[in-house]
Amino acid sequence: xxxxxxxxxxxxxxxxxxxxxxxxxxxxxxxxxxxxWVASTYRRVVVIDHSPLEIAVTQTGSREQPRLAxxxxxxxxxxxxxxxxxxxxxxxxxxxxxxxxxxxxxxxxRLASLVEQFRGLKPPRFPSLFEAIVNAVxxxxxxxxxxxxxxxxxxxxxGPSIANGQVELHAFPRAEDVRRLRALTLxxxxxxxxxxxxxxxxxxxxxxxxxxxxxxxxxxxxSAVQQLQTLRGVGRWTAEYxxxxxxxxxxxxxxxxxxxxxxxxxxxxxxKPLDYAGVNRAVRRWQPYAGMAYFHLLLAGLAxxxxxxxxxx
Numbered sequence: 001x002x003x004x005x006x007x008x009x010x011x012x013x014x015x016x017x018x019x020x021x022x023x024x025x026x027x028x029x030x031x032x033x034x035x036x037w038v039a040s041t042y043r044r045v046v047v048i049d050h051s052p053l054e055i056a057v058t059q060t061g062s063r064e065q066p067r068l069a070x071x072x073x074x075x076x077x078x079x080x081x082x083x084x085x086x087x088x089x090x091x092x093x094x095x096x097x098x099x100x101x102x103x104x105x106x107x108x109x110r111l112a113s114l115v116e117q118f119r120g121l122k123p124p125r126f127p128s129l130f131e132a133i134v135n136a137v138x139x140x141x142x143x144x145x146x147x148x149x150x151x152x153x154x155x156x157x158x159g160p161s162i163a164n165g166q167v168e169l170h171a172f173p174r175a176e177d178v179r180r181l182r183a184l185t186l187x188x189x190x191x192x193x194x195x196x197x198x199x200x201x202x203x204x205x206x207x208x209x210x211x212x213x214x215x216x217x218x219x220x221x222x223s224a225v226q227q228l229q230t231l232r233g234v235g236r237w238t239a240e241y242x243x244x245x246x247x248x249x250x251x252x253x254x255x256x257x258x259x260x261x262x263x264x265x266x267x268x269x270x271x272k273p274l275d276y277a278g279v280n281r282a283v284r285r286w287q288p289y290a291g292m293a294y295f296h297l298l299l300a301g302l303a304x305x306x307x308x309x310x311x312x313x
Contacts, residue, residue, distance in 0.1 A: 132246025198233025
């Protein structure tokens with residue numbers, strides 16, 4: 001096993017890019033202990049070759065000429081840089097060219113204004129489909145704040161950890177980590193019986209190679225939603241959430257996301273709430289980028305509530 005060491009390298013995202021906005025769309029709440037934003041730096045513990053590493057990402061270039069400084073601490077292996085690069089490209093949308101989306105937004109004055117407010121936001125993704133599904137299950141029928149707290153408890157309980165001084169930092173649990181828990185343990189963390197059963201069933205299927213996330217990524221949206229809904233506790237909202245945040249399908253706006261569709265209705269000036277069909281009709285004009293509207297509206301809500309303090313770069 002390699003000794004504790006460090007690794008430093010740089011990445012150049014496709015412009016425009018703002019790390020702060022993209023990370024906030026990923027973390028959603030200040031209390032998120034897995035995806036942390038500390039002194040203008042994004043920090044997260046990841047597991048590479050069975051070893052937890054802490055990654056620190058800082059934007060050193062401007063929005064239009066972005067450059068990222070990456071620092072890694074832990075038992076760094078020889079292929080760690082390439083693995084972490086692929087992970088960050090995926091999670092932070094570093095190679096996503098949003099010029100076609102900006103062209104679509106320019107044809108709608110309301111969306112154009114919102115996009116300009118958060119210019120540089122890239123579509124974030126969880127590093128695995130498993131993490132996306134677990135996030136969705138935790139937040140089912142609960143406020144996002146409560147859902148994040150449940151995820152924090154889960155990470156603290158079984159997520160691989162690394163020490164940073166006197167502080168123990170946790171990665172998001174892998175399927176094999178959750179699989180070792182008992183339903184009663186998950187209940188004590190605050191998960192309902194049904195959610196505990198769903199998480200354990202999903203973990204068991206992945207560990208046992210009965211469910212292969214990479215096969216879902218090869219399917220079209222409709223087929224992927226159908227396959228995901230065969231999993232215990234996964235309905236349409238959870239499946240569409242996993243498509244957007246786990247597979248990067250930015251043409252997906254989870255129409256059963258109550259918070260998102262309420263934000264959409266208010267932003268559009270609608271007097272009545274939108275249902276699933278109404279959401280699909282409303283976002284059709286922005287396709288294939290409805291998911292980007294979802295993320296921009298999320299940031300607008302975070303900025304309005306004061307959860308996210310926006311700083312121009």
